[in-house]
Amino acid sequence: MSKALTKTDFHFPGLKSVYHGKVRDVYNINDEKLIMVATDRISAFDVVLPEGIPYKGQMLNQIAAKFLDATADICPNWKLATPDPMVTVGVLCQGFPVEMIVRGYLCGSAWRAYKSGVREICGVRLPDNMRENEKFPHPIITPTTKAEMGMHDEDISKEEILARGLATPEEYEILERYTLALFERGTQIAAERGLILVDTKYEFGKHNGQIYLMDEIHTPDSSRYFYSEGYQERFEKELPQKQLSKEFVREWLMANGFQGKEGQQVPEMTPEIVNSISDRYIELFEHITGEPFVKADTDHLAERIEKNVMDYLME
Structure with a gap:
């Protein structure tokens, strides 16, 4: 083995x-x-x-x-x-102590929040009457704080990032521009492979005063992909999308009674x-x-x- x-x-x-x-x-x-x-x-x-x-x-x-x-x-x-x-x-x-999460479609935690009535995530206003896995009119950026070990990342808005001095207005403008350009490139490459890049995250830092992209990008651990083929049909019929992501691991854990909550045991x-x-x-x-x-x-x-x-x- x-x-x-x-x-x-x-x-x-x-x-x-x-x-x-x-x-x-x-x-x-x-x-x-x-x-x-x-x-x-x-x-x-x-x-x-x-x-x-x-x-x-x-x-x-x-x-x-x-x-x-x-x-x-x-x-x-x-x-x-x-x-x-x-x-x-x-x-x-x-490193900047934030992760730049960019979403092209309404799904995952954003959908769960939306379904419960939330219409604003990280300071971004969401359109009404959206459905699960629906494409946003434009990709949206929903940053999170970068948590310490054992802690959960937390949603944060652009305004809070600036107010807390986690990035200057000039730096944040660059982070936002890079994030959207990277997501567009990732979307193009995915399309060539018959895939849809649904959402992903980027991390940035500074080296010699210049902003650099760090860490991993566009991997199934940091991104969610749908298969292009069948997407529209599944969406119209409100069926789950066929995904390329780590979601299948989470689904196996949930089916076996584990969601990371206190007192729960990881299945064998x-x-x-x-x-x-x-x-x-x-x-x-x-x-x-x-x-x-x-x-x-x-x-x-x-x-x-x-x-x-x-x-x-x-x-």
């Missing part, structure tokens, strides 16, 4: 600090570079699940790298190199469940990139990553 990488403990030269996120481990090298290792951990409802998913880290890292390259003409981004299938090395940025993740999730991620990768997924050797994952990163750092 393929192995999954769920923990890392590297000691790279120049190491200043390590941040272990929900799914990625980030190594700070001399306050200049970040080595981001996409592990095979998987999270849902802000909880890291007990089993890793083979190849998940490789898939997310390679999708993100591909889209960072495909959008580098829109705005500068943090990526310098991908020395290993599960690793991206990039410049260290001072049998080898069959783990393998089926891995297979679904491979399907996601191939649809999103339009390329076959090539499995990297998983026999000695940590050793492979360490060697590849060390070789890069010594160049």
Whole structure:
């Protein structure tokens, strides 16, 4: 059986600090570079699940790298190199403490709020009489705060971001412009693959006074995709859309009584469940990139990553 990488403990030269996120481990090298290792951990409802998913880290890292390259003409981004299938090395940025979430369609948490009568999200007024999975007249930006570990992200408006000094008016204008341009590019690329980019999130930071796009983009962990074929018919019949996202993991958890609430137990993740999730991620990768997924050797994952990163750092 393929192995999954769920923990890392590297000691790279120049190491200043390590941040272990929900799914990625980030190594700070001399306050200049970040080595981001996409592990095979998987999270849902802000909880890291007990089993890793083979190849998940490789898939997310390679999708993100591909889209960072495909959008580098829109705005500068943090990526310098991908020395290993599960690793991206990039410049260290001072991150804005907000995530720029952009939505092209009314679904997910926005739909749940709308259905309950809410007509304004993050200061954005929503049209009346919309239906689930309906396309907005124009994409909307609904930012959230970037929460500490174990905390939930919270919706925040542009006005609150400015009032709290999380970004200057000039900075926010750039963040907004980049967000909409990136979403438009992602939408175009998705359309070529027979997909609809429904919503996604972007993170930005500053490096040498300039705003950079950071982290992953347009992956199934940070984005929701619908299949174009059948979208209109399903929408008109008020049927669930066929999705390419991590939603299937959340649905499996909910069907087994888990939504991340206190006192709830994560259902048993049998080898069959783990393998089926891995297979679904491979399907996601191939649809999103339009390329076959090539499995990297998983026999000695940590050793492979360490060697590849060390070789890069010594160049």
